Each structure stands twice: as structure tokens, then as C-alpha cells.
Amino acid sequence: MKQQPLYTAFVHAWNGLKLFFRNDRNGKIHLLAAAATVIAGMFLGLSATEWCIVLLCNAIVISFEMINHALEHLCNTVHADLHPLIKTTKDVAAAAVLWSAIISAVIGLVIFLPKIGAWL
Secondary structure (H helix, E strand, O other), X not given: OXXXXXXXXXXXXXXXXXXXXXXXXXXXXXXXXXXXXXXXXXXXXXXXXXXXXXXXXXXXXHHHHHHHHHHHHHHHHHOOOOOHHHHXXXXXHHHHHHHHHHHHHHHHHXXXXXXXXXXX
């Protein structure tokens, strides 16, 4: 199999981003939350280390949501009817998103609460 040109791979990835954020409700919610953390970070003056942590948390949550979205579509294509193993796959993928979002929210509180407290 011939390897696709690098620019083609980027075009496909960009198309995936557009499809995901246009069609996935939870993806839109996570994107909005990420934008809110970036705006808050600019307003509150995060350090370079804090920026890296906040951006990494945003990337992890959105990436897990993308994988969850892709797995759900694959599972629905492979087995459209209810199946216990498909349900487990979907539940565990959703749990990965939930867990990363919970931990990211805790990290956000650790970073942002002291800054908000000092600002008030």
C-alpha cells in the first residue's frame, strides 16, 4: 500500500476536526469550556507552567471525546443492535472522557481559584 503524502494526511485530520466540532454536541461543549479556560487564563495571567497544564488538560479531554465519538460510530456500524460488548466499549470510552474531564476540572480549580481569590 502506497503511503499518502503528508499534506493529504493533514487535510484528512483537518476534515476530521471540522466534522467533529460541527456534529458532536459534547465536542462543542468541551470546545466552549476550553475557550473559557483560555480566556480566563489570559485575564488572570497564568504562568508558562500553568498555561502548559491548562492547555494539556483541554487537549486531553477533547482528544478523549474525539476517540469516544469515533468509537461510537464504529461500534454502531459494526453492530447496530444492542450488544453487551458494544455497550461496554461505549461505556468505557465515555468513562475515559468523564474521568479526564473530572481530573481536568480539579486541576482547573487548583490553578484558577487562588488567582480568582487574589483578584477579588
